[in-house]
Every structure is written in structure tokens, then in C-alpha cells.
Amino acid sequence: MGAQQVRDGFAELYGTAPEGVWAAPGRVNLIGEHTDYNDGFVMPFALPHVTLAAVARRDDGVLRLHSADVPGGPVELRVADLAPGTDDGWTAYPAGVVWALREAGHPVSGADVHLTSTVPSGAGLSSSAALEVVVALALNDLYALGLKGWQLARLCQRAENVYVGAPTGIMDQTASACCEEGHALFLDTRDLSQRQIPFDLAREGLRLLVVDTRVQHAHSDGEYGKRRAGCEKGAALLGVDALRDVPHDGLDAALAQLGDEEEIRRLVRHVVTEDARVERVISLLSSSAGARAIGPVLTEGHVSLRDDFRISCPELDLVVDTALAAGALGARMTGGGFGGSAIVLAEEGGVAALTEAVEAAFAEAGFTAPRVFEAVPSAGARRLL
Ligand code: GAF
Numbered sequence: 139m140g141a142q143q144v145r146d147g148f149a150e151l152y153g154t155a156p157e158g159v160w161a162a163p164g165r166v167n168l169i170g171e172h173t174d175y176n177d178g179f180v181m182p183f184a185l186p187h188v189t190l191a192a193v194a195r196r197d198d199g200v201l202r203l204h205s206a207d208v209p210g211g212p213v214e215l216r217v218a219d220l221a222p223g224t225d226d227g228w229t230a231y232p233a234g235v236v237w238a239l240r241e242a243g244h245p246v247s248g249a250d251v252h253l254t255s256t257v258p259s260g261a262g263l264s265s266s267a268a269l270e271v272v273v274a275l276a277l278n279d280l281y282a283l284g285l286k287g288w289q290l291a292r293l294c295q296r297a298e299n300v301y302v303g304a305p306t307g308i309m310d311q312t313a314s315a316c317c318e319e320g321h322a323l324f325l326d327t328r329d330l331s332q333r334q335i336p337f338d339l340a341r342e343g344l345r346l347l348v349v350d351t352r353v354q355h356a357h358s359d360g361e362y363g364k365r366r367a368g369c370e371k372g373a374a375l376l377g378v379d380a381l382r383d384v385p386h387d388g389l390d391a392a393l394a395q396l397g398d399e400e401e402i403r404r405l406v407r408h409v410v411t412e413d414a415r416v417e418r419v420i421s422l423l424s425s426s427a428g429a430r431a432i433g434p435v436l437t438e439g440h441v442s443l444r445d446d447f448r449i450s451c452p453e454l455d456l457v458v459d460t461a462l463a464a465g466a467l468g469a470r471m472t473g474g475g476f477g478g479s480a481i482v483l484a485e486e487g488g489v490a491a492l493t494e495a496v497e498a499a500f501a502e503a504g505f506t507a508p509r510v511f512e513a514v515p516s517a518g519a520r521r522l523l
Contacts (some may be wrong), residue, residue, distance in 0.1 A: 139206065139254045141190060141522040147206055148192035148252040156192035156252070157280055162272035162519035163188045164257035164264045165313035166348055166481055167472045168322050168337075169432075169439055170416040172447060174307030175366050176373070176409045177328040177380035179416035182309055183337060183515040184317035185348075189255040189268040190522070193276040196248030201236055203229045206254040217248055222301045231266055232273040234301030238293045239274070244283050251276075258509070260354035262471075262478020266302075267310035270294035275315070275519045287315035287518070288330045305363045306474075317518040324420055328382060335423055337515050342429050343486045344467070349496055350509040351453035353477030362474055365405065365447065372406040375399065381406060386414040408446040415439050433468025433483045440470035440480075449475030453505055457482070457496055464488070464495035481513065 139147075141159040148156040163184040170180035196202075201220075204212035205228065213229045220237040232251060239246045251273060257265040274290040277283070285293070291311035298304050298311075308327050317323050321334040339346055373381050376392055384392045389410045396403045415435050422431045440458050444450040450471055457480040458469040469482040484492050493510050500508050 139190065144190045144192045144206075144252060144254055145523060147254070148194075148250070151204055151212065151252055152194070152202070152250045154194065156250070157194045158276065158521055159190060159192045159523040160272050160276040160279070160519065160521050161188040161190050162268045162275060162314045163317065163516055164268050165310060165317065166263060166346075166479070166513050167309065167313075168481070169412075169419045169436060170309075171412060171439065171443055171472070171475075172365060172369075172449070173382075173409055173412050173416070174309040174327040175305075176369050177382035178409060178413040180309045180325050180327060181322050181335070181416055181419060182313035182317065182325075183322040183513070184313060184518050185257070185263060185513055186516040187255075187257040187263065189253060189257055189265070189272045191272040191276050192252045193273070193280060194250045195280050196250060198248055200248045201233065202250045203232050204252050206252070212250075217246065220301075223303060228269070230302045231269045231297065234297030235270050235273045235294055236277070237301050238297040239277060239283070242293060244281065246277055246281055249277065249280075258350055260478070261350040261352075262355060262473030262475070263348070263350070264310040264314060264473070266298060266304075267294065267314045270297055271311055271314040271519050275521070279521060288312060288332070291315045291330075305366055313518070315519050317515070319517040320515055322515060324416070328380070335420065337423070337429070339429055340486075344429055345484050345486050345489050346513045347482040347484060347489065347492065348472075348479050348511055348513045349457045349461075349482060350479045351451075351457065351477060352506040352508060353451055353453050355474060355477035361449070361476055365449065368402055368405045369409060372396065372402045375402065376406070381409040382413060384410050386410055404446040404448070408442045411442055412439060429483070430467060433466070436468035436470045436481070436483060437462065443471055443475060447475070451475075451477055452503075453477070453500070453508075454480050456499055456503060456505070457508070460496050460499040461492055464492045466492055
């Protein structure tokens with residue numbers, strides 16, 4: 139659905155034109171997984187898949203939320219009654235953003251919102267962040283709040299952590315708010331400093347495929363939170379603010395210090411080596427080696443997530459193993475894990491054979507057919523109309 143259709147859908151639904159239409163994308167993360175709540179490094183880029191929102195202000199304290207993708211009419215809420223933990227449906231994400239804005243002192247007095255999305259949900263591609271960021275950006279513009287992308291990302295993260303109750307980091311919201319076309323975003327999650335890294339695979343004859351395993355995942359269930367708590371325990375045992383503060387060349391000493399805390403040792407090893415992998419990818423991309431050389435680093439990241447962080451699943455492992463056997467340069471799961479999507483770096487000429495190999499392997503294993511598409515680094519959140 140395009141911007142004009144969302145605008146028309148709003149008019150039909152609410153009987154008046156919206157004040158504008160905004161878009162916010164989903165993302166894939168190239169490298170830097172489960173590092174964001176450890177103050178570490180991440181490197182996502184935006185997908186062409188977006189959530190669109192047509193929005194108009196209201197001054198009567200009413201918030202009406204509607205999605206063209208969900209059956210039923212608009213959900214009507216009172217902004218003064220918004221409170222964490224009161225909603226466990228999709229509306230918690232946009233309502234949480236309004237709550238977070240108001241809690242931060244921004245005078246949002248109500249809105250009519252009509253949404254639709256092409257970001258696959260539950261696929262590890264940040265459909266929740268796209269939903270939060272598109273609403274935050276629309277309200278930022280309409281209420282002239284003057285907030286920058288990283289500030290909107292922080293508020294959206296607060297909505298997700300406190301209002302929705304999912305203990306996620308800051309990567310997804312920042313990616314959706316701040317990514318730029320043709321670039322990956324190198325983000326230091328400690329201070330939110332950012333660098334746009336040119337990432338034009340087509341110029342090098344390469345492609346990056348996303349393979350959505352169709353295994354649905356959620357961050358509000360326990361496993362994500364357990365990993366996060368384990369990392370925080372590791373930092374406490376090591377006497378550092380966050381695992382980011384354990385240098386790569388101090389990893390052996392840190393692991394020795396953790397003694398027989400085997401589970402914590404594995405989490406720490408993943409996070410410290412993953413931060414180093416982000417730095418390696420950055421330096422390879424800016425060297426003459428180019429993007430072809432990052433393949434093995436991506437695969438190493440997958441092995442670490444599978445064996446140390448333990449958040450892969452048979453479907454994700456099958457994508458990675460099959461793609462590598464069929465000639466991929468590198469492959470790894472992307473996002474929170476326990477399902478969702480994998481990414482595969484491939485030579486342009488190898489894409490068809492790789493796709494067939496993965497599809498055949500899924501069929502043979504009796505898994506649901508995966509959805510495979512090419513990921514092109516696209517624009518971050520923006521106003522369309
Ligand atoms: C999910 C979370 F939302 C992110 O904050 C991040 O932790 C990611 O999992 C893992 O890197 O997408």
C-alpha cells in the first residue's frame with residue numbers, strides 16, 4: 139500500500155483528511171548482535187519494508203488507533219489513562235509511544251492514526267520498532283517537538299521496555315529512525331554516536347539475502363530477558379559498568395576471573411568477541427578488501443550466537459549451513475534469535491542456486507517454506523506527504 143492509499147484509508151475511516159503520512163522501516167542487523175544492551179557496537183541497515191502512518195492531531199485527549207492489517211475498527215483510548223502493562227495487543231506499541239512522549243513532558247493531546255505495514259512481523263526484522271518510530275516521528279512533526287532521531291529512538295525504546303514490557307536494547311529504534319539509503323549504521327550504543335558506512339553491495343557484484351524462517355519469535359517472553367540478565371550479572375562479577383568495558387585482549391583474563399560460572403562465561407565470550415567482530419567488519423569495509431571479506435566474520439558471529447549465546451534454532455542453523463555449502467560468502471542469524479531471519483552474503487551469480495538450495499533443504503526437513511528476499515540498504519524514517 140502506498141502513501142496515497144494510506145491517506146485515503148484514513149479519510150474513509152475518520153471522515154477527514156490526515157495532516158500527513160510518514161514511513162519508518164524495518165531493519166536487518168549486519169553484525170553486532172545482543173551487544174546493544176551491553177553498551178556495545180551494532181551495525182544495522184534499513185530495509186525497503188516500511189510501516190506507514192497517516193496521522194492527524196486531536197485536542198480532546200483521545201487517541202484512536204487503527205491498522206489496515208488487523209481486522210476491526212479503530213481502538214479508542216484516552217491519553218490521560220495510558221499506563222504501562224494495561225495492553226498486551228499491537229496497540230501497546232503506538233500507545234506506549236504517546237505515553238512515553240507525554241511522560242517526558244511533551245504536550246501530545248491526542249491523535250487519530252491509521253497504519254499499515256510491509257515489515258514482516260515476528261520475523262526478527264523490527265516490525266515493532268517501525269511501528270513505534272513511525273508514530274513518534276509523526277507526532278514529533280505535528281506537535282513541533284523538535285526531537286532528533288536518536289531522541290525519538292530513546293523514547294520508543296522506553297515505550298517498548300516499560301509500556302509493552304519487552305526488555306530490548308536501543309538498536310532497532312535507532313536503525314529505523316536514523317539509517318540512510320545505501321549505508322549501514324555504525325552505532326555505539328553507549329553514547330549513541332553514529333557513523334553512516336557506505337554499503338553498496340551491488341557495486342561489488344554481491345547480494346545480501348534475508349531468509350525469513352517463518353519461526354515466529356517474541357522479545358517479551360523469557361529467553362531474551364534471561365540473556366540480558368546474564369550479561370548484567372557477568373558485568374557485575376567482573377566489576378565493570380557493562381560488558382563493553384571488557385577489552386578483547388582482556389577476554390581470557392575475564393573468563394578466568396569468572397571461574398566456574400560456565401553459563402556467564404559463554405555470554406561474556408559472545409558479547410566481547412561480537413563487539414570485536416563489528417570493529418573488524420568496519421575496518422574491512424573501509425579497506426581495499428571490501429565487502430567480500432566480511433563473509434567469514436558474519437559466519438563466526440553465527441557460531442558464537444549458536445554455541446555461546448545459544449539463541450539459534452534448527453531452522454536458522456539449516457539456512458546458514460545450507461547457504462555456506464552452496465557457496466555463500468558468509469551467513470548468520472540476525473536480530474533477537476529463537477526464530478526470525480538469517481542473512482546470507484552471496485555472489486550475485488550464486489543467488490538463484492543458493493535460494494533453491496535453502497528451499498530444498500527446508501522442504502526436506504519438513505519445515506515451513508522460508509521467505510527469501512534481497513535486502514537493499516534503504517532510507518530511515520521520513521515524512522512522505
Ligand atoms: C532485538 C532487540 F530488540 C534489540 O535491541 C537487540 O538486542 C537485538 O534483538 C539483538 O541484537 O532485535
